[in-house]
Amino acid sequence: MFAIVQAPPGDFLTTYVATLASSGSSINAEQVDALRREYGLDRPVWVQYLKWMENLAKGNLGLSLEYQRPNAELIGERLVLTMVLALLSFVFTWIVAIPAGIYSAMHPRSVVDYLLTVLNYVGVATPNFMLALVLMWGAFAYLGMSVTGLFSPDFVEAPWSLARVLDLLKHVWLPAVVLGVAGTARLTRVMRANLLDELNKPYVTTARAKGLSEWRLVVRYPARLALNPLVSTIGWYLPALFSGSLIVATVMNLPNIGPLLLRALINQDMYLAGSILLIYCFLTIVGTLISDILLAWLDPRIRLEEG
Amino acid sequence: MSVLAPAVPVTAEDRVSVASNWQLVWWRFRKHRLALVSALVLLVLYVTVLCPDFFSTQDPEATEARLAFIPIQRLHVFDGLRPSPWVPDVAGKRNPTTLRMEWRVDESRKIPVRFFVTGYPYRLLGVVSTRTHLLGASADGRERLHLLGTDRLGRDQWSRLVHGTRTSMTIGLTAVTFSVILGVLLGGISGYYGGPADAVIQRLIELLQSLPTIPIWLALTAALPRDWSPQQVFFAITVILSLVGWTTLGREVRGRFLALREEDFVLAAELAGASQRRIIVRHMVPTFLSHIIATSTLAIPAMIINETSLSFLGLGIRPPAISWGVLLQEAQNIQTVALAPWLLVPGAVVILSVLAFNLVGDGLRDAADPYSQ
Numbered sequence: 001m002f003a004i005v006q007a008p009p010g011d012f013l014t015t016y017v018a019t020l021a022s023s024g025s026s027i028n029a030e031q032v033d034a035l036r037r038e039y040g041l042d043r044p045v046w047v048q049y050l051k052w053m054e055n056l057a058k059g060n061l062g063l064s065l066e067y068q069r070p071n072a073e074l075i076g077e078r079l080v081l082t083m084v085l086a087l088l089s090f091v092f093t094w095i096v097a098i099p100a101g102i103y104s105a106m107h108p109r110s111v112v113d114y115l116l117t118v119l120n121y122v123g124v125a126t127p128n129f130m131l132a133l134v135l136m137w138g139a140f141a142y143l144g145m146s147v148t149g150l151f152s153p154d155f156v157e158a159p160w161s162l163a164r165v166l167d168l169l170k171h172v173w174l175p176a177v178v179l180g181v182a183g184t185a186r187l188t189r190v191m192r193a194n195l196l197d198e199l200n201k202p203y204v205t206t207a208r209a210k211g212l213s214e215w216r217l218v219v220r221y222p223a224r225l226a227l228n229p230l231v232s233t234i235g236w237y238l239p240a241l242f243s244g245s246l247i248v249a250t251v252m253n254l255p256n257i258g259p260l261l262l263r264a265l266i267n268q269d270m271y272l273a274g275s276i277l278l279i280y281c282f283l284t285i286v287g288t289l290i291s292d293i294l295l296a297w298l299d300p301r302i303r304l305e306e307g
Numbered sequence: 308m309s310v311l312a313p314a315v316p317v318t319a320e321d322r323v324s325v326a327s328n329w330q331l332v333w334w335r336f337r338k339h340r341l342a343l344v345s346a347l348v349l350l351v352l353y354v355t356v357l358c359p360d361f362f363s364t365q366d367p368e369a370t371e372a373r374l375a376f377i378p379i380q381r382l383h384v385f386d387g388l389r390p391s392p393w394v395p396d397v398a399g400k401r402n403p404t405t406l407r408m409e410w411r412v413d414e415s416r417k418i419p420v421r422f423f424v425t426g427y428p429y430r431l432l433g434v435v436s437t438r439t440h441l442l443g444a445s446a447d448g449r450e451r452l453h454l455l456g457t458d459r460l461g462r463d464q465w466s467r468l469v470h471g472t473r474t475s476m477t478i479g480l481t482a483v484t485f486s487v488i489l490g491v492l493l494g495g496i497s498g499y500y501g502g503p504a505d506a507v508i509q510r511l512i513e514l515l516q517s518l519p520t521i522p523i524w525l526a527l528t529a530a531l532p533r534d535w536s537p538q539q540v541f542f543a544i545t546v547i548l549s550l551v552g553w554t555t556l557g558r559e560v561r562g563r564f565l566a567l568r569e570e571d572f573v574l575a576a577e578l579a580g581a582s583q584r585r586i587i588v589r590h591m592v593p594t595f596l597s598h599i600i601a602t603s604t605l606a607i608p609a610m611i612i613n614e615t616s617l618s619f620l621g622l623g624i625r626p627p628a629i630s631w632g633v634l635l636q637e638a639q640n641i642q643t644v645a646l647a648p649w650l651l652v653p654g655a656v657v658i659l660s661v662l663a664f665n666l667v668g669d670g671l672r673d674a675a676d677p678y679s680q
Binding site: 126239246266 | 518519520521522523525526529608612615616619620622635638639641642644645648651654657658661662665666
């Protein structure tokens, strides 16, 4: 991680000096040297690395060179928003995909099934930043409103309150939907295929012969079995949402950690970038863990294997 | 004489039983109408990849501020009932308050679209020096032809799109080729030899798969030196994309090798004294080659989307190189899009190509195993 962040030639100060120079003010060599000593940038790379690791172990993410604020403080609130966005979009995916998949499987080759299939293919093929752009353009050109950001202007800097949470909920659904569309499409297809496989099994015929209503019959047994493979995909789907939110967030100008990482990378604000990359990795691992736990909870067969 | 089988298959059943594996795959693929149409779309796209300059109407780099934001001149194939393609003319007027040139489509005046016109010089396929282009307005340059309008710098979007298609489609293909090579090699070693090599490679795959892809890609591409040439950046991006992309294929190949190693025909070949190399290349790889092709076809669209996203964020392919992502960067600002919606057209092409790759991939996957039902 550290190697990646260190890789670009030059360091933060070269970028900083260049920015100062381009904005007209100048800085002399002595001042640059003083700054370099202050940030520890004059010492060899491995010393910088050890220092970083030492601080990490103490739970200290270091100081952002650009913002002159502790990284933990910069990342904190944005991290919460990143997670809220990913979770909402996850919920959206499941709420839409599972009923759609079940319906498709119960009525194969119907008009709705074909329609859903077409939508699925298009949904998978659309890059999510493209969808975000089209929606923003549509809202701007035809409704005359701007759908960027997560808060109304009044609430951007406001402290957390009930009103601010409500305001967040008013704005967050659109990015959540944009982020979830591709996943929804994929999930619907998987759900449909799984359920179709299950519906051909003898126990379904038995249940039908016993006169169970079709809806109850499907939801009670085969749908639950068809869910299993889906749960095991959470492991990579949640991380994919976290990384996907980076692009959507940049396009829609959302205050989560995505745009912060982008800026940090471009300005070579290495401790900030490194911390954010670490957090992404951490979120990925948490996602995998959640899916393992869920799977064990849902499917007793997996639980028993352990014992 | 009656013991001899007929040399020429007569019934359909006979044909199937003597057909080669690839013939069977093709017959099954042919039944998949959508996949066939998509394959045609891809063929057209790759033909433009071969010689983008021939299909361009203008130099994609030629800028002229006066010609900024010209709207799309819709191509009409018929003039009345006569097949003679034309586009409506555009008229520019300077807005007295903003002093900006504003272009409007003027349906009353027609500009004929000619075939094989003379335009800017280029090298066809990199060899033949020529000035001939497939489409164009009159050669003297007084008539304007912008099939997809122009961007903020007055560059012709159609020509830029054709050039962007070359970059983006090639990057998808080369990145997947790299992934396939890496995946087959490492997956093969892992599955065939097993033991410590298998353990090391599997842990490596797990490590790579547990990394959040997009942030890592961003960090890696941000680390590319700013002064690299477009060719170097192109190559680096390809390598970066495939470094993560090979893991899925590696796993699949390993699984195949593990399953095939126990098969009777491998044992037979071993007993017949075939070398390890011959067993792998001659007996094992052909049995899952069609699967590899299908999987890689399905991997290309993901690569294309990734490249487009990276370039869109400004960390992938960089101007002056043109790719779909670079073109869409022009549409990043919502005010600009409201002013010139045609800047979103490259996005539609992205969707079209990804759709086509997915459909072809699905068709191939179904056809890959011709003996299954």
